[in-house]
Amino acid sequence: MSPSQWDFPVELCCRPMAFVTLTGLDVVYNAVHRAVWDAFCANRRADRVPISFKVLPGDHEYPKCRTKRTTYEWYIPKGILKTGWMNKHLNLVPALVVVFYELDWDEPQWKEKQSECATRVEIVRQSLQGRNTKVAVVLIQKKTPLPPGEDVIASERAAALCNACDLSGKSLFVLPHTDHLVGYIIRLENAFYEHAQTYYYTEIRRVKSHKEYLNKTTHQLLFVRHQFKIGFFSELKQDTQNALKNYRTAYNLVHELRAHETNILEIKTMAGFINYKICRLCFQHNTPLDAIAQFRKHIDLCKKKIGSAELAFEHAAWMSKQFQAFGDLFDEAIKLGLTAIQTQNPGFYYQQAAYYAQERKQLASNLCNHESSVIYPNPDPLETQTGMLDFYGQRPWRQGILSFDLNDPEKEKVGILALQLKERKVLHSELIITLLSNAVAQFKKYKCPRMKSHLMVQMGEEYYDTKDYTKALKLLDYVLCDYRSEGWWTLLTSILTTALKCSYLMAQIKDYLTYSLELLGRASTLKEDQKSRIEKNLIKVLMNENPDPEPECDTASVKAAQKLWTDRVSLAGSNIFTIEVQDFIPFVQCKAKFLAPSFHVDTPVQFDICLKADCPHPIRFSKLCVSFNNQEYNQYCVVEEAYQKSDMEPPSPGTLCLIPGNTKKFTFKFVAKTEDVGKKIEITSVDLILGGENGRCLILNWHGGGGDAASSQEALLAARSFKRRPKLPDNEVHWDSLAVQTSTMVISRVPNISVQLSHEPPALTNEMYCLVVTIQSHEKTVAKDVKLTAGLKPGQDANLTQKTHVTLNGTEMCDDSYPALLTDIPVGDLQPGEKLEKTLYIHCGTVGARMFLVYVSYLVSATIEGKEIICKCHRDETVTVETVFPFEVAVKFVSNKFEHLDKVFLDIPFLLMTDILSASPWALTIVTSQLQLSPSMMPMDHLESYVENDR
Numbered sequence: 001m002s003p004s005q006w007d008f009p010v011e012l013c014c015r016p017m018a019f020v021t022l023t024g025l026d027v028v029y030n031a032v033h034r035a036v037w038d039a040f041c042a043n044r045r046a047d048r049v050p051i052s053f054k055v056l057p058g059d060h061e062y063p064k065c066r067t068k069r070t071t072y073e074w075y076i077p078k079g080i081l082k083t084g085w086m087n088k089h090l091n092l093v094p095a096l097v098v099v100f101y102e103l104d105w106d107e108p109q110w111k112e113k114q115s116e117c118a119t120r121v122e123i124v125r126q127s128l129q130g131r132n133t134k135v136a137v138v139l140i141q142k143k144t145p146l147p148p149g150e151d152v153i154a155s156e157r158a159a160a161l162c163n164a165c166d167l168s169g170k171s172l173f174v175l176p177h178t179d180h181l182v183g184y185i186i187r188l189e190n191a192f193y194e195h196a197q198t199y200y201y202t203e204i205r206r207v208k209s210h211k212e213y214l215n216k217t218t219h220q221l222l223f224v225r226h227q228f229k230i231g232f233f234s235e236l237k238q239d240t241q242n243a244l245k246n247y248r249t250a251y252n253l254v255h256e257l258r259a260h261e262t263n264i265l266e267i268k269t270m271a272g273f274i275n276y277k278i279c280r281l282c283f284q285h286n287t288p289l290d291a292i293a294q295f296r297k298h299i300d301l302c303k304k305k306i307g308s309a310e311l312a313f314e315h316a317a318w319m320s321k322q323f324q325a326f327g328d329l330f331d332e333a334i335k336l337g338l339t340a341i342q343t344q345n346p347g348f349y350y351q352q353a354a355y356y357a358q359e360r361k362q363l364a365s366n367l368c369n370h371e372s373s374v375i376y377p378n379p380d381p382l383e384t385q386t387g388m389l390d391f392y393g394q395r396p397w398r399q400g401i402l403s404f405d406l407n408d409p410e411k412e413k414v415g416i417l418a419l420q421l422k423e424r425k426v427l428h429s430e431l432i433i434t435l436l437s438n439a440v441a442q443f444k445k446y447k448c449p450r451m452k453s454h455l456m457v458q459m460g461e462e463y464y465d466t467k468d469y470t471k472a473l474k475l476l477d478y479v480l481c482d483y484r485s486e487g488w489w490t491l492l493t494s495i496l497t498t499a500l501k502c503s504y505l506m507a508q509i510k511d512y513l514t515y516s517l518e519l520l521g522r523a524s525t526l527k528e529d530q531k532s533r534i535e536k537n538l539i540k541v542l543m544n545e546n547p548d549p550e551p552e553c554d555t556a557s558v559k560a561a562q563k564l565w566t567d568r569v570s571l572a573g574s575n576i577f578t579i580e581v582q583d584f585i586p587f588v589q590c591k592a593k594f595l596a597p598s599f600h601v602d603t604p605v606q607f608d609i610c611l612k613a614d615c616p617h618p619i620r621f622s623k624l625c626v627s628f629n630n631q632e633y634n635q636y637c638v639v640e641e642a643y644q645k646s647d648m649e650p651p652s653p654g655t656l657c658l659i660p661g662n663t664k665k666f667t668f669k670f671v672a673k674t675e676d677v678g679k680k681i682e683i684t685s686v687d688l689i690l691g692g693e694n695g696r697c698l699i700l701n702w703h704g705g706g707g708d709a710a711s712s713q714e715a716l717l718a719a720r721s722f723k724r725r726p727k728l729p730d731n732e733v734h735w736d737s738l739a740v741q742t743s744t745m746v747i748s749r750v751p752n753i754s755v756q757l758s759h760e761p762p763a764l765t766n767e768m769y770c771l772v773v774t775i776q777s778h779e780k781t782v783a784k785d786v787k788l789t790a791g792l793k794p795g796q797d798a799n800l801t802q803k804t805h806v807t808l809n810g811t812e813m814c815d816d817s818y819p820a821l822l823t824d825i826p827v828g829d830l831q832p833g834e835k836l837e838k839t840l841y842i843h844c845g846t847v848g849a850r851m852f853l854v855y856v857s858y859l860v861s862a863t864i865e866g867k868e869i870i871c872k873c874h875r876d877e878t879v880t881v882e883t884v885f886p887f888e889v890a891v892k893f894v895s896n897k898f899e900h901l902d903k904v905f906l907d908i909p910f911l912l913m914t915d916i917l918s919a920s921p922w923a924l925t926i927v928t929s930q931l932q933l934s935p936s937m938m939p940m941d942h943l944e945s946y947v948e949n950d951r
Contacts, residue, residue, distance in 0.1 A: 011086040018196035024100035065130030078400030079391025095196035200237035269393030283333035316360035323353035347442030354435035361428035507564035520587035592705030598745040613658035623689040636670035705742035777830035791821030793853035803845035814843035
């Protein structure tokens with residue numbers, strides 16, 4: 001038997017349609033006939049009747065009909081269903097034969113043409129002798145016929161033609177070859193469909209009539225056969241409800257058959273066929289739950305019907321096919337509009353089909369493990385005279401034998417051996433990969449990432465078994481990130497182990513190094529001896545030597561791999577490999593931390609790099625270097641030492657040898673550049689180099705300040721943990737307590753000068769108000785290039801900016817041409833202890849509070865770590881000044897002194913305010929003294945102008 005024996009027949013899986021043959025059409029040489037044929041078969045839309053058309057010659061020989069049986073008394077069936085029966089009624093025995101004949105009603109040679117047409121019909125009837133197939137005649141005419149009753153000649157000749165051909169009037173049709181040909185063809189199809197339904201109805205009644213001759217003692221197989229045939233004819237008739245009903249009955253009858261090792265395969269085969277039909281019709285009727293329930297029932301009934309123990313792999317193959325077929329039906333229904341859900345989709349059925357295919361592979365490896373001396377039997381017990389079986393599910397060497405006793409045990413033994421040797425040639429992994437691939441596609445569609453990853457691992461393992469290591473590694477590498485991120489360490493270790501084998505067998509150096517690093521790390525669940533072996537192989541590869549083979553690898557593949565590794569040593573190429581650690585979990589962990597969130601430019605920037613190894617033995621690295629966003633700092637943060645070949649040397653202080661479980665800290669410091677003041681210094685990467693110039697070099701690259709694929713999860717667990725950490729020696733720290741800080745700010749040097757602001761509020765509108773700025777240096781060296789920026793602080797109301805003007809010249813009144821802020825006014829140098837005063841004159845055009853800024857900057861030299869730098873320092877002070885109208889000051893002062901005048905002042909118009917002050921010299925004296933102004937500086941006419949402007 002071929003491996004495809006488990007595939008369902010095409011005629012079982014297709015949609016049954018009424019079979020109609022067309023004769024009398026010359027579709028090759030006659031253009032009219034070709035147009036007719038194209039109208040029948042081209043561009044058939046879903047709304048046209050379901051008919052399968054076929055053009056055949058008029059003298060075509062149809063399958064001969066056997067003599068009808070009148071009794072079943074002595075009849076013993078040889079099987080349930082013949083292998084050719086479905087195909088016969090789908091493609092060989094028509095429900096209707098249509099004879100096309102070119103004949104117009106006004107044909108001059110009518111008699112001769114009529115006789116020729118009748119002869120053709122008789123030839124068709126002779127070839128269909130004994131069958132109930134209907135016959136119809138279609139006259140192809142050039143003219144459009146008149147309405148019925150108007151053409152007397154046509155009516156007479158139609159009746160004569162029907163009489164000559166022995167046809168009823170309903171079986172004679174006229175097809176005018178006009179522009180409306182397709183419309184006429186569709187009407188013809190509908191008439192053909194009615195004739196076909198009549199034929200299948202007749203066939204159903206004929207099969208049903210056999211029931212009265214059957215008994216359940218000897219004709220159990222016939223009950224199943226007839227019920228299946230009725231269901232199939234009902235489908236051809238497009239009566240799917242009755243078809244489903246009859247298939248269900250047939251399914252129940254199959255399981256009533258007495259099962260034995262000799263007929264179990266036939267019973268399962270027919271059960272599978274009928275189950276397929278039931279499930280397909282349930283999906284077609286939009287009752288998916290019924291289909292699922294039927295399939296589950298089917299599996300429960302059949303999963304224990306294994307049959308011969310020596311052929312147990314056949315049962316696994318059959319089970320696999322059942323799940324695959326149902327998955328296909330489910331998927332087809334979804335494409336036609338059915339809605340599936342995450343927990344019930346075709347992927348689960350494809351997955352189960354793959355599971356049974358894997359079981360088949362395992363059983364075959366055990367049962368078909370014959371020695372090479374065992375040869376295939378000759379003659380072949382699996383061959384038949386016709387090349388195919390007579391009945392579905394029977395053994396080729398005992399077809400039609402239904403006895404439970406084996407008449408020829410030796411023949412049975414040879415047949416089983418032939419099946420086992422055939423099974424050994426089956427490419428099981430290809431079958432498994434196809435099913436897993438279908439399942440992965442479904443789980444991806446329905447957003448089941450864990451199921452998808454799980455099945456992709458199985459696909460990778462199957463590719464590994466088929467020695468397709470490239471595809472295996474590609475699949476395994478794809479899913480590794482999922483298992484890393486979710487912390488499935490045992491599964492991760494298993495996948496990494498297979499990936500390491502693949503990379504070894506392909507001599508992929510970078511992949512081999514990467515997986516070795518991870519299998520030595522904290523995420524690996526390997527035992528110490530396994531890790532030690534991997535670590536030694538890692539060192540060998542870095543020393544440009546061939547690693548030892550991975551355990552449990554195919555012997556032939558290992559030999560090929562060893563040659564590849566030898567070639568890698570001799571081939572010239574890059575021996576430097578960079579691994580981005582953030583995507584993996586290597587055996588080395590790294591954390592970088594600046595000692596402060598910010599550093600003054602006159603103090604060294606300091607940070608620590610902490611390293612921790614998780615491998616079994618101490619390991620020595622050759623270089624540690626740190627990269628920054630400003631690459632000029634990179635040169636100050638490098639630790640390097642000569643690489644030692646031996647990885648087992650005891651560590652020495654200050655070296656790059658890491659002891660497993662211990663944290664090693666490297667402290668770096670450098671002087672920041674003055675142009676980086678106000679900027680962020682950020683660690684962009686940390687590189688730890690394993691290996692040396694004489695061999696291969698492996699660069700572990702951490703982006704930022706360290707961390708790998710598991711760091712964030714571990715940090716979260718450590719933060720939530722209430723476990724008390726053990727006390728460590730003073731020079732050691734807990735790794736989990738170390739935080740990563742990858743950036744720091746460079747801020748300016750702390751200024752060592754003082755800035756004092758003095759003034760006498762309030763300020764009057766339009767007054768030249770004085771603000772005295774006093775600067776004193778407390779630096780130990782000269783403060784050079786002192787500059788002053790003073791005026792209205794930016795960011796306030798725009799109206800204030802337009803109405804506020806400042807100047808250093810107090811002898812002139814400010815106008816709109818003067819700025820609100822004076823910038824970078826050179827002051828000169830300040831000696832240590834020297835004091836400097838500057839007066840700022842402010843002119844405010846409106847009332848209100850204003851904030852004024854005084855900013856002093858200067859340069860001073862400093863020596864840090866033996867390096868002299870020029871630091872730019874600054875200090876700023878702000879002051880708020882309230883601006884008021886002059887008469888408001890006077891009124892407030894007078895009313896406070898003379899409370900009994902409050903009412904009076906409140907009721908006096910502004911225009912009379914000047915009269916009051918003019919008539920009372922003492923009031924003017926009091927006001928001016930309160931303002932600390934001489935009366936001469938505030939003449940009455942000036943005050944009048946204020947009042948007048950306010951009014």
